[in-house]
Amino acid sequence: MTEIFGIPVAVILGQLMLGLVNGAFYAMLSLGLAVIFGLMGVVNFAHGAFYALGSFAALVGVQQFGIGYWPALVLAPLAVGLLGMLIERLWLRRLYGLDPLYGLLLTFGVALLLEGILQQVFGASGQSYPVPDLLQGAVNLGFMFLPRYRAWVIVASLAVCFGTWFLIERTRLGARLRAARENAPLLQAFGVNVPLLLTMTYGGGVALAALAGVLAAPVILVSPQMGSSLVTVVFAVVVIGGMGSILGAIVSGLLLGLIEGLTKVVYPEASNIVVFVIMAFVLLVRPAGLFGRE
């Protein structure tokens, strides 16, 4: 067996593959965060909670309503997105004129609320969500067995990420969203309904989180705390990528997933903190982030 620095190549490739899967999740979640922050200036602390909510929506869908995985991919983000829009309209909107810190605190409180309710309703232990029939089984890559489902996750996330990037950077709607960030009153004067645009942006970002949740449900146990452990890492990813940059979020997410995977092979205890160490380093050398514009 060929080895690099004493570690079998198969092991390295296997961990990199898994790292790519994790990176895909990081990319999707940081994308949602970057969309909301880049276009609204709001740091959405509740992102992890909406991710968990998406998973639970899929779970409830299959347990109570017989809604399978494929419809859930569309319905769960829709439902959670609507909830997000409601929260934006009723609560978040009141804080726009104030110090952005309050928006962050509000979303922090919303996260506590949502996770607390999920915990009370569903209990703290995780529940399993079945892998869809079409994606069962694994592919033998030679160095490891890659479950088909995880391959699907990579493909789906990349597609969604690219689609979102395209929407924001290359279409008229995206242009309007970016204009709203730069000069909302002017845009309003042009006849664009800016408040509605903002509401939909929040809903959209949150729906992205929920979609990540549905994608994650067959992979990890669905539990109320699944988002809170993930969200800190995702924030670090967004800081590394540059807080308003969509492309930065996607690229950093994927990169960091890979780096984390590599660390698990070389120095497993550090795999939890490697993202934060990199973030500290980036802050020292290039505070705006790798793709940041400020």
Next chain:
Amino acid sequence: MRTRTLLYCAAGLCAAAVPLTGIYPVFVMTLLCFAIFACSFNLLLGFGGMLSFGHAAFFGTAAYTTGWLVAAHHCGPGTAIAGGVLAAAALGLGVGGLAIRRQGIYLAMVTLALAQLVYFVCLEAPFTGGENGLQGVARGALFGVLPLQSDTVMYYLVLGLFAAVLVAIMRIVHSPFGQVLGAIRENESRAISLGYDVQRYKLLAFVLSAALAGLGGALKTLVLGFATLSDVSQSVSGEVILMTLLGGIGTFFGPVLGAGIVVTLQEYLSEVVGGWVTVVIGAIFVACVLAFRRGIVGTMLRARRVRSSQ
């Protein structure tokens, strides 16, 4: 003026009388430790204008250091507390140094991520006991003379230190340093143009806040006899924000009141409503941010100002 002094005396007497009533002194001591913690956070946010989202890192680091000094090195409580405060201050220097390179929300994000780093270090480090934490920390005898095993004696020590912290914060805020800090909070560019080295002031504020938070943590370890991962956790960081918000950011007694309410709620609510405590706390948080941003003391002070101006 005289009413205020009278009020302070009354409060002081009530506080001193606590061990004589039937109130559980350990509960009040825990409350005071968290009140110190909340005051330190308020120093940074309310007076310094910087939101630290990972303040538990300082609280917990001191808690662990103190516990370790007593358990592994058999230090007396005085040395152990001093050690804990120093450790927290050193961490404050490190975290602050990185955090102040950014502002506003970015600063908050940085503190959050660095706190997470501290959490994982505490989890893995050999001397912290990982998930079990450091247990069985003895209170010892203060300066080798005064045994602290009795809850009553310990209570007066904690009360004394708490009062010292309040006085210290008042002096800091009213000092020239505090004035400049306030100016930086209000308008940083103007402060720079006036020639102040704003980064040094902000860093010093960070270190002071971290040290005081550390005092709270060190005392807590001695009061309860253990230091665990909860002390460096995200939830404690969140709780201290709630305490300060609820009590009143930028006031002196707000954080104390907020700490009192949150600690009492958690103690008694969990018996009544069990797991719904997190939901209740989240709801209070949301309500405060939406409609009650001045907090209790802040609202009261504003009402008094409005009345006296009429």
Next chain:
Amino acid sequence: MNKGKKALVALLAAVAMAGSRAAPAAEPDVVIGDIDDLSGNYADVMGAGGVEAIKMAVADFGGTVLGRRISVLVTDHQNKPDVGASKFREWSDQSGLNMLIGGSNSGVSIAMAKVAAAKKVPFFSIGAGGSSLTNEDCTAYTVHYVYDTTALANGTATQIVADGGKTWFYLTADYAFGTQLQNAAAKVVEAHGGKNLGAVRAPLGAADFSSFLLQAQASGAKVLGLANAGGDFSNALKSANEFGITKTMQPAALLAFITNIHGLGLQTAQGLYLTTAWYWDTDDATRAFAKRYFAKMHAEPTMDQAGAYSATLNYLAAVTAVATTDADKVMTQLKHTKIDDMFTQGGYIRADGVMVHKMFVMRVKTPQESKYPWDYYKLVKVIGGEEAFGPITGACPIAPK
């Protein structure tokens, strides 16, 4: 200033009301406390079901002992040692606590054991596995009632090695319980001629085990020793299936409860060996208890919940026998009585605190073998108490070899 004064007085009053307790009545209640994980990783294993079991025991005993009413206090330790220890201390200082049960989570139980020694309150540790509770962390007041990591290893690991699983690699939960379980299993494996090829430590509550499992697979071991419990165990097993690891490695469920099997489903869990102290479908007595329990909780009781019921009854019996709640007298009585009830027969409490009793090695049935709901286990072997829990090691100061 008026408002300020009012607020201050209000706060002081609130603190006073909150902190003070009612004056003790003429005949104080006998207070049994349950501090356990009511909402987290181990909530299904003991949790609310454990509380129910304790209350059933109190009711079956008649609700009073020595002419005093029995009251039950409950709180959630949320898997935090500080919460558990603080509550225990507070109850013994303020609420006249006479006995404490519970503590799923070895870290919390170790912290609570220290309080038990300081406050001299009998502590029945039911949910936690860590053997250190009766070794380095032992106290004169701790009773380790249902199972511990030594018994689990002696049961399951021995069985698997005997079956041919000679080479082991461990996936361990990175805290006291996981480490102790891994060490116990490793000792057993070596003692029976097997080899330990290595271990990987996963954080408690890890979201994704795939990378750890790949490392396990790379080791080439025949057995995957799962030194974890609760959600971690279920998650790891699921992942192992997904990645085809169970094709080349046999999973060893070093700690699994019937609620885990119920959650995983027989399709995933079939064929697993596990060690348990009690199974609801063993005999008429266990079935009778299980039926009453099921009516209230809509799930079959785990060994922990049955153990809580038994521990409560035996404690109350001991109190009656010595006609006092004095901790030292009750503990002496407990260590001289045989435990013979629905939970186990021929059990006894040893000097180091272990309640020595027989253990069952079970195999999880296939979906075809299971004939009715919760019919999950078939008995492989019964192990005697001394064999399961091993001899006194001498690590406990009050129980020399």
